[in-house]
Amino acid sequence: MADIAAEAAVPFAAxxxxxxxxxxxxxxxxxxxxxxxxxxxxxxxxGYLALRFAWGFVSWGLVHAVWSVPHNDxxxxxxxxxxxxxxxxxxxxxxSDKYRFILFGFYPYDEQWRPLVCIALFLGLYGVxxxxxxxxxxxxxxxxxVLALIMLLMHGSAxxxxxxxxxxxxxxxxxxxxxxxxxxxxxxxxxxxxxxxRRSRTMPAVRLLCVVYxxxxxxxxxxSLLFMSSVMFPLFMPQGVNFDNLLxxxxxxxxxxxxxxxxxxxxxxxxxxKGQYEAADALGLSYGRKTRLIVLPQALRIVIPPLVxxxxxxxxxxxxxxIIGIYDLLQSGRAAVDDPVWQGFGNEVYILLAAIYFCFxxxxxxxxxxxxxxxSRSRVR
Amino acid sequence: MSGTAADPRYAAPRAAPRRxxxxxxxxxxxxxxxxxxxxxxxVVLLVWYLVGxxxxxxxxxxxxxxxxxxxxxxxxxxxxxxxxxxxxxSTYGRALLIGILNTLRVSVIGVVLATVLGTLIGIxxxxxxxxxxxxxxxxxxxxRDIPVLLQLFFWYGLLxxxxxxxQALHPIAGVxxxxxxxxxxxxxxxxxxxxxxxxxVLGAVLTWLWSRRAAARxxxxxxxxxxxxxxxxxxxxxxxxxxxxLGAPFSLxxxxxxxxxxxxxxxxxxxxxALLVGLVIYTSSYIAEIVxxxxxxxxxxxxxxxFALGLPHGIVLRQIVLPQALRVIVPPMxxxxxxxxxxxxxxxxxGYQDIVSIAGTTLNQTGQAIEGVAIIMAVYLTxxxxxxxxxxxYNAHIALVER
Numbered sequence: 168m169a170d171i172a173a174e175a176a177v178p179f180a181a182x183x184x185x186x187x188x189x190x191x192x193x194x195x196x197x198x199x200x201x202x203x204x205x206x207x208x209x210x211x212x213x214g215y216l217a218l219r220f221a222w223g224f225v226s227w228g229l230v231h232a233v234w235s236v237p238h239n240d241x242x243x244x245x246x247x248x249x250x251x252x253x254x255x256x257x258x259x260x261x262x263s264d265k266y267r268f269i270l271f272g273f274y275p276y277d278e279q280w281r282p283l284v285c286i287a288l289f290l291g292l293y294g295v296x297x298x299x300x301x302x303x304x305x306x307x308x309x310x311x312x313v314l315a316l317i318m319l320l321m322h323g324s325a326x327x328x329x330x331x332x333x334x335x336x337x338x339x340x341x342x343x344x345x346x347x348x349x350x351x352x353x354x355x356x357x358x359x360x361x362x363x364x365r366r367s368r369t370m371p372a373v374r375l376l377c378v379v380y381x382x383x384x385x386x387x388x389x390x391s392l393l394f395m396s397s398v399m400f401p402l403f404m405p406q407g408v409n410f411d412n413l414l415x416x417x418x419x420x421x422x423x424x425x426x427x428x429x430x431x432x433x434x435x436x437x438x439x440x441k442g443q444y445e446a447a448d449a450l451g452l453s454y455g456r457k458t459r460l461i462v463l464p465q466a467l468r469i470v471i472p473p474l475v476x477x478x479x480x481x482x483x484x485x486x487x488x489x490i491i492g493i494y495d496l497l498q499s500g501r502a503a504v505d506d507p508v509w510q511g512f513g514n515e516v517y518i519l520l521a522a523i524y525f526c527f528x529x530x531x532x533x534x535x536x537x538x539x540x541x542x543s544r545s546r547v548r
Numbered sequence: 549m550s551g552t553a554a555d556p557r558y559a560a561p562r563a564a565p566r567r568x569x570x571x572x573x574x575x576x577x578x579x580x581x582x583x584x585x586x587x588x589x590x591v592v593l594l595v596w597y598l599v600g601x602x603x604x605x606x607x608x609x610x611x612x613x614x615x616x617x618x619x620x621x622x623x624x625x626x627x628x629x630x631x632x633x634x635x636x637x638s639t640y641g642r643a644l645l646i647g648i649l650n651t652l653r654v655s656v657i658g659v660v661l662a663t664v665l666g667t668l669i670g671i672x673x674x675x676x677x678x679x680x681x682x683x684x685x686x687x688x689x690x691x692r693d694i695p696v697l698l699q700l701f702f703w704y705g706l707l708x709x710x711x712x713x714x715q716a717l718h719p720i721a722g723v724x725x726x727x728x729x730x731x732x733x734x735x736x737x738x739x740x741x742x743x744x745x746x747x748x749v750l751g752a753v754l755t756w757l758w759s760r761r762a763a764a765r766x767x768x769x770x771x772x773x774x775x776x777x778x779x780x781x782x783x784x785x786x787x788x789x790x791x792x793x794l795g796a797p798f799s800l801x802x803x804x805x806x807x808x809x810x811x812x813x814x815x816x817x818x819x820x821x822a823l824l825v826g827l828v829i830y831t832s833s834y835i836a837e838i839v840x841x842x843x844x845x846x847x848x849x850x851x852x853x854x855f856a857l858g859l860p861h862g863i864v865l866r867q868i869v870l871p872q873a874l875r876v877i878v879p880p881m882x883x884x885x886x887x888x889x890x891x892x893x894x895x896x897x898x899g900y901q902d903i904v905s906i907a908g909t910t911l912n913q914t915g916q917a918i919e920g921v922a923i924i925m926a927v928y929l930t931x932x933x934x935x936x937x938x939x940x941x942y943n944a945h946i947a948l949v950e951r
Contacts, residue, residue, distance in 0.1 A: 198676070199676065199677065199678035200677065200678055200679065202676055202677070206675075206676065206677045209675075209677050209679070209680050210677060210678075210679050210680075213679045213680060213683055214679060217679075217683070369576070369580045370580050370583065370584050370587075371584075372584040372587070372588050373583070373584055373587050373588075376587065376588070376591065383929070385932070386925075386928060386929040386932035386933060387890070387924070387925045387928045387929060387932075388890035388891070388893040388904070388928055389890075390893045390894065390896065390904055391893065391904065391921060391924045391925050391928065394904070394908065394920075394921055394924065395921045398911060398917040398920075398921065399917050399918055399921055401605075402601070402602045402605045402606065402917060402918065403598045403601055403602055404601060404605075405601050405604075406601075406604065406605060406608065479693070483693075483694075483695040483696070484695070486695040486697045486698060487697060487894070489697075489897070490896060490897055497695065497697060497698055497701075501701065511709075513701070513705045514702065514705055514706070517698060517701060517702045517705070520698055521694045521698055521702075524693065524694050524695055524698065525690065525693045525694055528692070528693035528694075529689065529693050532689075532692075532693065
């Protein structure tokens with residue numbers, strides 16, 4: 168209070184601006200850009216490279232780019248204008264021509280409103296789940312309902328008068344979202360059980376089983392599991408029984424994700440103070456109620472930021488399914504430039520795909536950082 | 549203090565006496581036993597069912613199980629191989645060995661380069677220079693959020709679009725970039741070079757011994773004998789002297805264009821180069837974050853206290869900050885190394901012949917699906933477990949010794 172009083176006592180006219188060497192853009196530049204000869208050299212070098220790269224990209228991607236190409240009478244595009252500027256300008260025409268294939272794969276052209284609605288449903292589901300106001304029990308039911316609706320829309324149903332589209336024709340962004348979302352939604356309960364099993368002190372056999380499962384899965388690459396699902400799984404089934412490729416890949420992703428998520432959840436269980444367990448025991452709660460009412464609500468809350476980081480990893484890893492011949496977003500993009508007309512314009516498509524993946528992952532990582540800040544607010548002075 | 553042992557209050561806590569299990573559902577011991585039997589029994593039944601199905605399926609398809617196919621000759625064409633190999637003559641075992649060596653080659657080089665690049669970027673993010681900090685932040689944010697497979701395709705596409713050998717790009721003397729790969733000059737290895745390397749290793753061991761002696765002397769007397777003249781002598785002068793004594797051989801094998809192809813030098817194939825560049829850039833963005841958070845985790849007061857003692861900047865970094873930062877850095881760094889090794893299996897997508905690629909071809913040719921997948925898994929499990937073991941040992945070595 169004394170400070171404020173003293174400050175108020177100084178007449179306004181007597182206050183002076185700090186000298187220009189301390190505040191203002193010139194001083195900012197001097198401390199942050201030209202602090203030492205080493206810093207000056209770095210500034211000049213990075214500035215030069217950044218300007219050159221930015222100019223190169225603008226010239227390639229905007230100034231000399233080809234945005235559309237003429238189509239002949241049969242509706243076939245003519246890529247000659249693009250071929251003329253190879254190396255000088257980008258050919259965005261490949262995207263305006265092929266964007267529906269890249270986004271939806273081989274899904275029947277007239278029915279593509281259905282995957283589009285699915286994408287919207289997914290985005291809505293993520294948006295609602297991200298809002299802490301909606302973190303309650305009913306959210307689980309919403310998830311089940313929306314995921315069922317998405318399956319119905321994608322597959323169609325003859326009784327409702329919709330064309331049936333079997334899952335070998337699904338592709339593009341909806342497929343990537345399905346693999347990631349269903350994978351995580353089903354892996355999560357499994358992961359919680361494995362994490363609890365691994366922490367169990369009274370059931371050594373169950374603990375051993377969980378340890379072996381987690382370490383085995385985390386020790387091998389996802390590709391080997393996908394290989395296993397595509398070449399070994401048919402051998403495991405009785406003769407005549409066969410699951411399709413997509414379902415097998417989904418199972419492999421669930422098993423893979425569960426092992427990693429289990430380790431994250433275990434971190435949360437370990438971080439919980441021992442007093443919480445002891446207090447629950449002292450109240451005479453059974454194991455199930457102790458876990459459901461005391462342990463999990465607190466442990467899961469601690470691990471939400473690392474969980475979101477794990478989700479980001481899995482969202483990116485779903486792209487690996489192209490190795491066993493599934494048309495996810497990445498593979499649809501690659502197949503789009505297999506068309507002889509557009510051969511050689513892969514980098515433009517890759518830039519689009521990178522932008523799509525980046526949007527999803529960056530949104531998740533921003534969100535995770537925001538949560539972390541929100542959770543730690545009580546601990547930061 | 550002499551009376552402590554006799555005092556019953558100080559005695560070690562005794563274990564609860566063993567009690568007999570009651571045959572009642574209200575006994576937790578019985579319930580635990582029951583659930584364990586149920587879970588393990590379920591798993592055993594499932595495995596038994598799957599094994600039964602598998603053996604019936606294998607019989608129906610007339611596939612013999614076992615690893616006998618390893619000694620059959622393999623019809624797999626292999627582009628790059630560190631050991632001699634002839635398709636249709638050499639065995640599947642040899643082909644798989646080449647796959648393992650190729651995986652190791654890209655992993656080891658990748659881990660080293662990713663660590664160096666990641667550390668530089670991570671330190672750059674902490675720089676006071678605004679442009680450098682923003683540029684490295686952009687690097688990390690963008691590269692972490694794009695799937696590594698997409699990045700591999702991008703680099704591979706870029707390398708394939710390079711001009712042919714006749715118009716190869718030639719950025720610096722002796723380096724050629726073409727769609728056949730990257731050509732680099734290489735030293736002609738001679739006896740003098742081997743001698744110099746041996747001398748250097750010997751010098752490194754002696755330097756280490758000397759610095760231990762110096763530390764012991766410092767602990768005893770408080771005065772540390774100078775280390776750098778000895779290090780200079782042992783690490784630079786001694787190897788150079790050995791090299792000169794053996795005739796100072798030095799000749800570079802520089803690639804040169806002869807007709808349609810290059811002669812001399814070493815080649816990095818486009819597949820290898822794309823895989824290496826992709827893995828290094830992707831992993832380095834993660835390592836940069838680990839290094840940055842590790843350094844930031846060291847409390848500001850540690851720097852201030854060290855400077856207050858009058859220690860120079862280099863010593864503060866080396867003796868005060870880094871040892872504390874390493875404790876935070878090592879565990880996540882281990883998992884990044886493991887990730888890099890596991891991600892090297894994506895080689896199969898761009899045609900570099902690592903273990904997954906060769907085992908995949910093997911299982912297609914021989915039909916030995918189970919053995920093929922088992923080999924892939926065994927190889928990666930061996931890598932993972934041995935690196936985990938080493939890093940755990942290292943982590944224990946640098947961990948804070950508490951009471």
